[in-house]
Amino acid sequence: MKxxxxxxxxxxxxxxxxxxxxNLDQTCEKxxxxxxxxxxxxxxxxxxxxxxxxxxxxxxxxxxxxTIPGPATGTLAELAARLEVVLxxxxxxxxxxxxxxxxxxxxxxxxxxxxRYRKMHIPDDPCFYEKFYFTPGDTGFRSFQxxxxxxxxxxxxxxxxxxxxRLTALSGAEILFYPTAIGFQEADRGVMEKxxxxxxxxxxxxxxxxxxxxxxxxxxxxxxxxxxxxxSFISDPFGEVxxxxxxxxxxxxxxxxxxxxxxxxxxxxxxxxxxxxxxYQGLNQIFLDPHD
Amino acid sequence: MKxxxxxxxxxxxxxxxxxxxxNLDQTCEKxxxxxxxxxxxxxxxxxxxxxxxxxxxxxxxxxxxxTIPGPATGTLAELAARLEVVLxxxxxxxxxxxxxxxxxxxxxxxxxxxxRYRKMHIPDDPCFYEKFYFTPGDTGFRSFQxxxxxxxxxxxxxxxxxxxxRLTALSGAEILFYPTAIGFQEADRGVMEKxxxxxxxxxxxxxxxxxxxxxxxxxxxxxxxxxxxxxSFISDPFGEVxxxxxxxxxxxxxxxxxxxxxxxxxxxxxxxxxxxxxxYQGLNQIFLDPHD
Numbered sequence: 001m002k003x004x005x006x007x008x009x010x011x012x013x014x015x016x017x018x019x020x021x022x023n024l025d026q027t028c029e030k031x032x033x034x035x036x037x038x039x040x041x042x043x044x045x046x047x048x049x050x051x052x053x054x055x056x057x058x059x060x061x062x063x064x065x066x067t068i069p070g071p072a073t074g075t076l077a078e079l080a081a082r083l084e085v086v087l088x089x090x091x092x093x094x095x096x097x098x099x100x101x102x103x104x105x106x107x108x109x110x111x112x113x114x115x116r117y118r119k120m121h122i123p124d125d126p127c128f129y130e131k132f133y134f135t136p137g138d139t140g141f142r143s144f145q146x147x148x149x150x151x152x153x154x155x156x157x158x159x160x161x162x163x164x165x166r167l168t169a170l171s172g173a174e175i176l177f178y179p180t181a182i183g184f185q186e187a188d189r190g191v192m193e194k195x196x197x198x199x200x201x202x203x204x205x206x207x208x209x210x211x212x213x214x215x216x217x218x219x220x221x222x223x224x225x226x227x228x229x230x231x232s233f234i235s236d237p238f239g240e241v242x243x244x245x246x247x248x249x250x251x252x253x254x255x256x257x258x259x260x261x262x263x264x265x266x267x268x269x270x271x272x273x274x275x276x277x278x279x280y281q282g283l284n285q286i287f288l289d290p291h292d
Numbered sequence: 293m294k295x296x297x298x299x300x301x302x303x304x305x306x307x308x309x310x311x312x313x314x315n316l317d318q319t320c321e322k323x324x325x326x327x328x329x330x331x332x333x334x335x336x337x338x339x340x341x342x343x344x345x346x347x348x349x350x351x352x353x354x355x356x357x358x359t360i361p362g363p364a365t366g367t368l369a370e371l372a373a374r375l376e377v378v379l380x381x382x383x384x385x386x387x388x389x390x391x392x393x394x395x396x397x398x399x400x401x402x403x404x405x406x407x408r409y410r411k412m413h414i415p416d417d418p419c420f421y422e423k424f425y426f427t428p429g430d431t432g433f434r435s436f437q438x439x440x441x442x443x444x445x446x447x448x449x450x451x452x453x454x455x456x457x458r459l460t461a462l463s464g465a466e467i468l469f470y471p472t473a474i475g476f477q478e479a480d481r482g483v484m485e486k487x488x489x490x491x492x493x494x495x496x497x498x499x500x501x502x503x504x505x506x507x508x509x510x511x512x513x514x515x516x517x518x519x520x521x522x523x524s525f526i527s528d529p530f531g532e533v534x535x536x537x538x539x540x541x542x543x544x545x546x547x548x549x550x551x552x553x554x555x556x557x558x559x560x561x562x563x564x565x566x567x568x569x570x571x572y573q574g575l576n577q578i579f580l581d582p583h584d
Contacts, residue, residue, distance in 0.1 A: 120568045120571060121566045121567070121568060122566065123566065125560075125561075125562070136568065140571050140574075141571070141574070143582065145582065150582065157566070160500070160501060160561065160563045161501070161563065161566075161567065161568075162454030162455075162458065162497070162501055163454075163458070163567065163568070163572050163575060164568075166454065166455070166575060167571075167572070167574050167575065167580070170574060170575075170577070170579050170580045171574075171580040171582055172580070172581075172582035194530055194532060197531065197532075198500050198530055198531045201493055201496050201497055201500060201531050202497050202500050202501060202531075204493050204497075205454070205493055205494050205496075205497030205498075205501075206497075208452070208490050208493060208494050209452060209453070209454055209494060209497075238486055238490055239489065239490045239493050239494075240486060240489075268417075269417075269452065270417070271452045271453065272578075272579070274413045274414065274415065274449070274453075275413075275453065275455065275578065276412045276413060276428065276453075276455075276456075277575070277576050277577055277578055279412060279432050279433070279459075280455050280459070280575050280576050281576060282432075282433070282459045282462060282463075283455060283458060283459065283462075283569070283572050283575050283576075284569050284572050284573060284575075284576075285462070285569060286564075286567065286569055287462050287564070288459070288462045288463040288464070289464070290435065290437065290442065290463055290464035
């Protein structure tokens with residue numbers, strides 16, 4: 001027996017305001033606005049409180065890291081409780097001197113910190129020097145029972161790994177969130193559309209393969225060498241894009257998601273029924289070297 | 293150091309000719325035509341020698357099954373050798389009395405049978421009663437070194453499982469082939485475009501996630517309750533559709549694939565480098581039951 005359950009999902013797409021204080025202030029304003037428009041679960045962009053500082057390898061940037069719980073989660077947990085919204089808060093986490101993660105905190109609608117996800121797949125390519133800053137996560141892939149839905153969080157580069165989406169969905173997530181910082185450098189302007197298409201396609205495919213809703217939140221604006229392409233979007237369990245934000249401007253998307261679509265979709269195309277878990281051991285290997 | 297390697301891939305999209313003899317004859321003609329247009333690796337549609345007989349559960353249909361090697365592979369291996377083409381031949385395999393598989397045979401350009409793949413994920417939903425006919429495969433996911441490229445074969449329902457594409461790519465496949473029989477029933481005409489979009493999206497995502505070329509071959513025409521939607525296509529490692537066939541008519545696609553794009557794509561977005569094989573054990577489970 002299915003119960004109708006509709007959730008209002010808010011995605012906040014912003015541009016960097018130059019410093020942690022203004023970023024936090026503006027984000028609080030945007031959360032208020034999203035909540036006033038009915039949003040119940042609100043996701044912020046990756047490393048929401050700063051610029052995307054990974055364009056260079058500079059030890060001074062470690063000063064941007066903060067503990068969890070800490071000042072940002074304190075302020076935002078109060079706001080979550082007051083507005084009765086669930087928040088997904090992506091932060092630069094200081095775990096110990098010399099040990100930092102790219103992390104997302106999930107706060108329930110009563111202000112409780114439900115837990116954190118530490119980015120498991122860390123990229124490293126020109127202007128995205130994340131391996132210098134972030135220790136690969138040790139949380140594994142998980143989901144969190146919030147007041148309004150069971151949700152999973154993955155971060156940016158995780159997008160390209162079907163394993164991450166699958167494991168999070170198998171843990172019961174109804175909605176996958178992907179806080180993100182992705183854009184292009186001038187040299188790649190010609191292939192930007194192709195990149196952005198691949199970026200949306202791979203995420204829509206996770207929604208399809210797992211029969212879940214999926215929300216991706218990207219930033220906008222030019223920061224040093226990168227133009228972030230925005231286009232935050234939310235997909236239904238069939239891979240259809242329900243709403244998509246601007247590629248240049250800040251925007252708040254608030255979208256109604258009927259969670260009963262999850263079970264309907266999975267009953268129509270029952271992929272979970274037919275997985276061959278007896279034959280997937282090779283996924284735990286880097287490569288299956290061909291011998292013939 | 294990379295060597296330029298371009299391969300001509302042929303996809304043969306047909307409609308059922310009513311009986312195994314005419315289907316084999318017409319397929320041989322189409323293979324000749326594809327080869328004359330330069331095709332070097334040619335993929336046929338799922339269960340190419342018959343109608344899609346799984347719309348009912350009828351033991352009489354087991355008479356359509358054949359041994360491998362057998363008459364069809366004999367004829368086609370001779371043709372492959374004469375034309376110097378690689379063939380992917382999807383057949384209803386009789387392995388033993390009472391034991392049948394949905395199988396694809398790979399024949400090299402000298403007529404050698406390189407091996408077979410037995411469909412691992414078996415669907416079962418109204419008018420697609422495959423669990424009645426086909427024992428789930430025991431081959432696992434593999435690839436085959438042919439004269440022109442290293443290729444992997446997966447079959448239809450496998451399309452929806454990222455695990456299958458990943459494992460086949462990890463075994464070294466440069467091109468994934470998906471012989472297919474997918475279509476819609478009249479009651480679903482309104483959601484057909486949505487279904488067909490999801491079908492293409494999930495496969496493009498496998499090309500993206502794994503940095504491989506991917507060719508899907510579907511049939512066309514109305515058979516009993518199903519209208520097969522054709523749209524056979526080939527995607528590059530970035531998920532871009534290089535060529536797509538009609539949704540109603542038989543068609544032969546011959547597409548040039550520059551295999552050096554595989555390594556270029558993977559160097560640009562190095563997903564294989566960053567997989568968290570230490571954290572994927574849960575993929576070997578049916579579900580990760582949430583406890584909170």
